[in-house]
Amino acid sequence: LTGAITYDPGYKNSGACKSAITFLDGEEGILRYRGYSIEDLAENSNFLEVSYLIIFGELPTQEELEKFENDIRKYSLVNEEMKNIIDGFPKTAHPMGVLASLTSALTAFNPKVVDADCKKDLYEAVCKTMSKFLVIATWTYRKAKGYPLNYYDNTKSYVDNFLRLMFALPTSPYEIDPVVKNAIDKLFILHADHEQNCSTSTVRMVGSSHAGLFASISAGVSALWGPLHGGANQAVLEMLEAIQNDGGDVDKYLAKAKDKDDSFRLMGFGHRVYKNFDPRARIIKKAADEVLGKLGVDDPVLEIAKKLEEAALKDPYFVERHLYPNVDFYSGIIYRALGIPTEMFTVMFAIGRLPGWIAQWKEMRINKEPIGRPRQLYIGEELRSFVPMKDRK
Numbered sequence: 597l598t599g600a601i602t603y604d605p606g607y608k609n610s611g612a613c614k615s616a617i618t619f620l621d622g623e624e625g626i627l628r629y630r631g632y633s634i635e636d637l638a639e640n641s642n643f644l645e646v647s648y649l650i651i652f653g654e655l656p657t658q659e660e661l662e663k664f665e666n667d668i669r670k671y672s673l674v675n676e677e678m679k680n681i682i683d684g685f686p687k688t689a690h691p692m693g694v695l696a697s698l699t700s701a702l703t704a705f706n707p708k709v710v711d712a713d714c715k716k717d718l719y720e721a722v723c724k725t726m727s728k729f730l731v732i733a734t735w736t737y738r739k740a741k742g743y744p745l746n747y748y749d750n751t752k753s754y755v756d757n758f759l760r761l762m763f764a765l766p767t768s769p770y771e772i773d774p775v776v777k778n779a780i781d782k783l784f785i786l787h788a789d790h791e792q793n794c795s796t797s798t799v800r801m802v803g804s805s806h807a808g809l810f811a812s813i814s815a816g817v818s819a820l821w822g823p824l825h826g827g828a829n830q831a832v833l834e835m836l837e838a839i840q841n842d843g844g845d846v847d848k849y850l851a852k853a854k855d856k857d858d859s860f861r862l863m864g865f866g867h868r869v870y871k872n873f874d875p876r877a878r879i880i881k882k883a884a885d886e887v888l889g890k891l892g893v894d895d896p897v898l899e900i901a902k903k904l905e906e907a908a909l910k911d912p913y914f915v916e917r918h919l920y921p922n923v924d925f926y927s928g929i930i931y932r933a934l935g936i937p938t939e940m941f942t943v944m945f946a947i948g949r950l951p952g953w954i955a956q957w958k959e960m961r962i963n964k965e966p967i968g969r970p971r972q973l974y975i976g977e978e979l980r981s982f983v984p985m986k987d988r989k
């Protein structure tokens with residue numbers, strides 16, 4: 597299998613794992629979920645169907661999809677006492693920090709853990725996580741805005757629920773804009789899984805000790821928060837706004853990114869695996885033009901982003917280092933056009949990545965992967981004798 601990880605006897609300690617969920621080819625810019633190309637899925641599928649595919653391995657029949665949607669609804673009510681926890685946070689708390697805490701807290705109200713053989717309660721844990729995580733993720737926004745916390749509506753679809761949970765207010769009816777819904781569906785699909793990235797590896801590592809699914813995903817949320825990972829989508833918008841406020845001088849910021857004495861990096865550029873282009877960035881860039889056009893949004897930072905990309909792709913520093921726009925470069929521009937505040941961008945990434953985290957955790961447990969235990973290259977002191985305090989200098 598091209599791209600399959602070669603296994604030496606030491607694979608148990610190497611941190612490498614076997615996975616059948618997502619295939620990446622960094623040179624060719626290929627991304628497939630369970631063998632289906634991201635382009636095909638982004639064009640023809642929807643987020644819940646792709647979630648089913650990623651988690652269970654096959655595209656669902658209509659009956660299977662309806663059953664999954666209904667089983668998710670069975671567990672959509674979040675314990676009311678969870679509100680005591682979110683009320684303990686200041687409104688200024690970053691939503692990702694609140695989400696990591698709330699996700700871990702779900703264990704307190706849903707203590708049943710998946711049995712060691714993953715026979716009995718795995719499906720229930722999957723469905724429970726899909727709905728409860730979505731609800732608490734939107735609560736982080738509602739809390740910051742001072743809005744009442746909404747409940748999942750079991751008569752509505754998964755993505756419709758996301759929009760209502762986020763934006764519906766008791767003071768007036770909430771109508772779902774199909775342009776917004778389609779954009780959200782596509783963005784969630786594009787974020788749904790990505791092989792062994794930092795946050796997914798964290799979920800697998802924590803889960804490998806047989807810690808519960810909520811605890812493992814909470815750790816993944818924390819890893820995703822970092823600006824070098826999922827936090828980049830927020831950092832990209834902050835960077836583009838800084839360039840806009842600085843007269844739109846992209847060359848000045850390219851020079852800063854190349855200056856080794858300057859810690860500034862071009863956020864949304866570069867990737868550990870993709871070395872020619874990130875296929876998701878291509879789809880999102882095209883969607884940005886479409887969505888902003890349909891919504892009649894004229895956001896100057898989109899033009900700045902395109903100008904920055906064009907200048908960087910001509911610059912030897914970026915070309916030699918294979919630095920191209922990644923999934924985070926254009927996504928925030930669409931989120932902003934959809935009315936989502938910058939500090940919620942990484943929570944959007946987490947909602948999209950949830951099925952991938954669940955699927956990877958499930959695969960690791962079903963395959964009875966050994967507890968994660970990478971080794972190290974020791975570069976410290978050789979053996980030496982204890983020095984009494986009186987002789988220390």
Ligand code: SDX
Binds near residue numbers: 824860861862863917
């Ligand atoms: C995600 O792994 C995944 O799949 C992640 C993800 C997913 O779906 O889960 O795809 C999501 O995290 C995308 C990446 C989002 N992060 C950013 O956009 C932050 C900015 N990018 C970088 O910090 C960086 O490119 C990384 C972290 C993404 C990748 O880092 P690498 O591969 O470890 O690259 P590196 O740090 O070793 O840098 C190699 C060279 C260095 O220069 P030299 O020392 O060779 O002179 O490239 C330079 C770096 O200074 N470089 C950059 C740069 N990224 C790397 N220079 C300027 N701007 C940048 N963005």
